[in-house]
Amino acid sequence: MSDFIDLMNEAAIEAAAAIREVYERGTVAIEKPDGSPVTEADQRAEAIILAFLEASGLPVLAEESVAAGRIPELGERYFVVDPLDGTKEFLRRNGEFTVNIAYCEGGHPVSGVVLAPATEEIYWGGPRGAFTGKVIDGQIGAISALAVSRTEHPLRIVASRSHGHAALAELCDTLDVAEDVSVGSSLKFCLLAKGEAQLYPRFTPTSEWDTAAGQAVLQAAGGVVWGMDGKPLTCGHRDRSFLNEWFVAAAGEDLARRALAEMLRHA
Structure with missing residues (x-):
């Protein structure tokens, strides 16, 4: 069964490009009912990701869709999406914001992609391991494996x-x-x-x-x-x-x- 890594990577890369375009020219935020901010970048990125993931035929639990009251029946297999995690950081222009896409089975995240549009660093992980790379002209290069450090000193x-x-x-x-x-x-x-x-x-x-x-x-x-x-x-x-x-x-x-x-x- 697919872990959908390639599909999620492609979706994240396209969404990040749209976010970067808005980031470079500037935007304003509006306040959602819960008091959190949302921008044009959030909305454009989510629309791009949803279009990519539609090919899977699986439901998508996505932040801005949920905020608008569009909550699908999830079932056993589905995606979880935050098109722009760190909207406040985006508005502060500190670069510390990401595109998040995860594939879940039975409620458990099986694989996922995190992409930082400001630096174009991308991280992904699933059954085949965890990796990081750099997005250059829409393609991932400089790929290396990731592993935690269990050395506790310091x-x-x-x-x-x-x-x-x-x-x-x-x-x-x-x-x-x-x-x-x-x-x-x-x-x-x-x-x-x-x-x-x-x-x-x-x-x-x-x-x-x-x-x-x-x-x-x-x-x-x-x-x-x-x-x-x-x-x-x-x-x-x-x-x-x-x-x-x-x-x-x-x-x-x-x-x-x-x-x-x-x-x-x-x-």
């Missing part, structure tokens, strides 16, 4: 002590964190996947389209993404408006278990 965490949850500083002290790195969007998962950090604890809610693609990439690189129940995050939870609660992403199960125990103290 332990690097993807979060900010000064801008995180009140419990984050205590967690950093308990786990003897040597360095914290702050980065926007699903690039957090990618930093773990390429071994530049080992832990990403999340103390605030996220949507499933924020995490599914990054989770697939990190898992393919050898890492884990667990909810507060100690099980891998899953998708398709219409009953909770497709929201995740707190979670932990880590380079390995032992680190995830220790971090989760500390997080549960503050739940």
Whole structure:
């Protein structure tokens, strides 16, 4: 059975080109009912991705479609899409925003693609492993394999002590964190996947389209993404408006278990 990596890569590359065009000339945002911003780039990118994925015949759970009330019956196999993860970063023009596309089976992200339009760095992962490359003239080059780093000395965490949850500083002290790195969007998962950090604890809610693609990439690189129940995050939870609660992403199960125990103290 296909993991749809090639199709998702093609869709992400085309969507990123549209996002970059809007980014370079500038745009304004409007506020969605939930208070979050949306731009022309979000909408154009999602339309492009949906057109590509239509060839699969599978349902697509996509952020802007959900915001407009278009929620498909998902079934066993479907895609989860965030056409522009990090719209606030996009508006701040700091480059830390991504295109996220994931393929799920039974609620579990099986494969995923994360592309950063500003740098044209692309990350993908699935049953065949995890990889990164550079998009040049619409084609992926400079491909290399990804693997997590389980060396915990020094332990690097993807979060900010000064801008995180009140419990984050205590967690950093308990786990003897040597360095914290702050980065926007699903690039957090990618930093773990390429071994530049080992832990990403999340103390605030996220949507499933924020995490599914990054989770697939990190898992393919050898890492884990667990909810507060100690099980891998899953998708398709219409009953909770497709929201995740707190979670932990880590380079390995032992680190995830220790971090989760500390997080549960503050739940």
